[in-house]
Amino acid sequence: MKKTQLLFSSLILAAGLVTAQQQDPVVDAMVKEATENSQLENLAHELMDVVGPRLVGSPQMKAAGDWAVNKYKSWGIDAKTEKYGDWRGWERGITHIDLVAPRVQTLQGMQLAWSPSTGKKGVRGEVVALPTVSNEAEFQNWLKTIKGKIVLTSMPQSTGRPDENWEEFATPESFEKMKEMRDTLNQQFRKNMSNMGVSSRDLDSVLEKAGAIAVISSNWSRGFGVNKIFSTSTEKIPEIDLELEDYGMLWRLAESGHKPEVNIVAESKDLGKQPTFNTIAEIKGTEKPDEYVVLSAHFDSWDGGTGATDNGTGTITMMEAARLLKKHYPNPKRTIIVGLWGSEEQGLNGSRAYVEDHPEIVEGVQAVFNQDNGTGRVVNLSGGGFLYSYDYLSRWLSAVPNDITKHIETSFPGSPARGGSDYASFQAAGAPAFSLSSISWDYWNYTWHTNRDTYDKIVFDDVRNNAILTAILAYKASEDPEKASREKAVLPINRRTGEPSEWPTPRSPTRLGGM
Structure with missing residues (x-):
């Protein structure tokens, strides 16, 4: 190895050691709280077992919104449900199916x-x-x-x-x-x-x-x-x-x-037009209240199971992160918003409505962190097509404990999403929004939209890591003296057209659905 290379490597190593030795009391306190006093199991039980699945327009979705608002308030966090439309209401009843012949x-x-x-x-x-x-x-x-x-x-x-x-x-x-x-x-x-x-x-x-x-x-x-x-x-x-x-x-x-002859009892209730809403919590910023860090997950689910990994785990990740932040970082520089979106399953309707209805918040977004692909630990973080995302995401990520970041692969600048989950709604509007993408745990086959998406499929060690990761990223994004750059990268060539891909454009939500 050349002397210059050796000197450079030594400087990098020394810088890493200095960074490792610098303890951040807020980070340490949140990690300790999440490890020793986690509320994840209780949140999961109350949401998945007691409230149950959260089909848009159902009484269970309304109950979930009320539950979350009360839970936030018990932690001293302001919260509300915010209506953006209506959906056909429906409530599942008893289903019993019997073969009676031969x-x-x-x-x-x-x-x-x-x-x-x-x-x-x-x-x-x-x-x-x-x-x-x-x-x-x-x-x-x-x-x-x-x-x-x-x-x-x-x-x-x-x-x-x-x-x-x-x-x-x-x-x-x-x-x-x-x-x-x-x-x-x-x-x-x-x-x-x-x-x-x-x-x-x-x-x-x-x-x-x-x-x-x-x-x-x-x-x-x-x-x-x-x-x-x-x-x-x-x-x-x-x-x-x-x-x-x-x-x-x-x-x-x-x-x-x-x-064969079958007897089917399938009771249900058509409830007519019902409100559909987002559930929004907020920790007000002290220095830059008109800039925002958004923690994002969708609250609704299909109702074959109880919506545990789609997206109950994303929901409790964001709620637990909010609890950690409120307890150990109660006066953030920027406003921290937790968005639990409605009707994601029918086309990102809740987040699209929020983006459409709150341009001032979208304009002030510092970062959006979204989790919505199962119970696994986060293993991928992409820059979402933002040219300088490496600079600020890497800064924020450096504060996260190594036993969490060692599992995470990053890719920069990446490309914007064109659907799939709610961060795409923010990216389309030009706001820096990022997916905290998890390891599979056979998500696509076994729990995604299935009859087996229930509490017992949750891997709480992985979800706990994700809550810690989210809380620290939110803390560092809030503290960052610089506003995150929104400059977009030149996107890859579209193989179909031979031209550079275009940035996605915002889409309006469905505000009257199922009727």
Whole structure:
């Protein structure tokens, strides 16, 4: 090594040692509080177990907003719910699904969000599968036979084992054979839908008009026991999602001529137009109150599970970070806002509304820190397309304990998001906003929008790290004497057009939804 290189390396090492030796009492106090007096488990229990899932327009979403405001106030933090629109209100009731012929068995499933109610008596009928047809005329003839029947509308799966299970235990030949069979089944199902002359979007309404009394679908999530649970497209008859195992059994019984019968009780309430809102907490700045550090997570969820990792963990991360800041940094230089957004799942509506309704806050944003991809520890931090983001994010990140930052990979300047989560709403408006991106924990298969997204999937050690990270980043962003640069980087070439990509533009929210 050359002498100049050796001297440079020594200076870097010495600087690192000096930095490591400089203790920040605020950082130390927040780390100690988060480690020894964490409120995360209690917050998670109250939000996921007591309040439950938080579907937009539901009473549970309203209860969640009231709960959060009261919790913030118990910590001495000002908070409120802020209405920005209305949504179709709906409340889930009891779902009970029973096979009653050719034998008796209770089936595992649930009604989809906004499904019409069967009432307490329920509906009972023979279950039939979609027919295999050569053309639309054959399908139209089949439709004449389904009055009073329950129709299976999803493709039956060729296996209920996830691919990683096959990879571990199957022979290579068997694994390849399974994938070929699955691909063939997918192609045949898509071709058959095309032959019917009906799109998947319109299928339910066609079945309703033909006299079906219920629709059963199954949206498997490629893991043991997990289905995606979204919303119905029926208007008058119930739609049920059945877990893969029971759905496949019904399909086989119907196809083999055993004429299965099912009784469905799916109670629910249509509540008409209900307010949709964001929940906003604020710790007022003392020196630069018109500049803002925003802690961001979405509050709403789908209601197949209890919204634990999407986005209960992001919510409790931001709430715990706010608690740490209020207790050990009660007089921030800049105003700290905690935004728990509504109706993210239907298109970032809460954050888009906030950006649209509060241009003065967007103009004053120092930084937005958003977390919304599961329970895992943060492992990625991108500059979001802001040219000089390295300068200030690296400064703020340097104050975070090494046992947290050692897991984090950074990329600068990065690119802006075009959707996906609420930080994209701020980036589109030009505000420095960053995603605290977490390690997977099989998020996409097992908890994202599934019936298994529940408290027991939370990894509290990782969430605790994320709360500490967020609190320190917010503290350092608030203290920074410089305003974070908003200068944008030249974006990569768009492969489709051959031209540089354009910065995303703000989009207006849906302010009247589901009606």
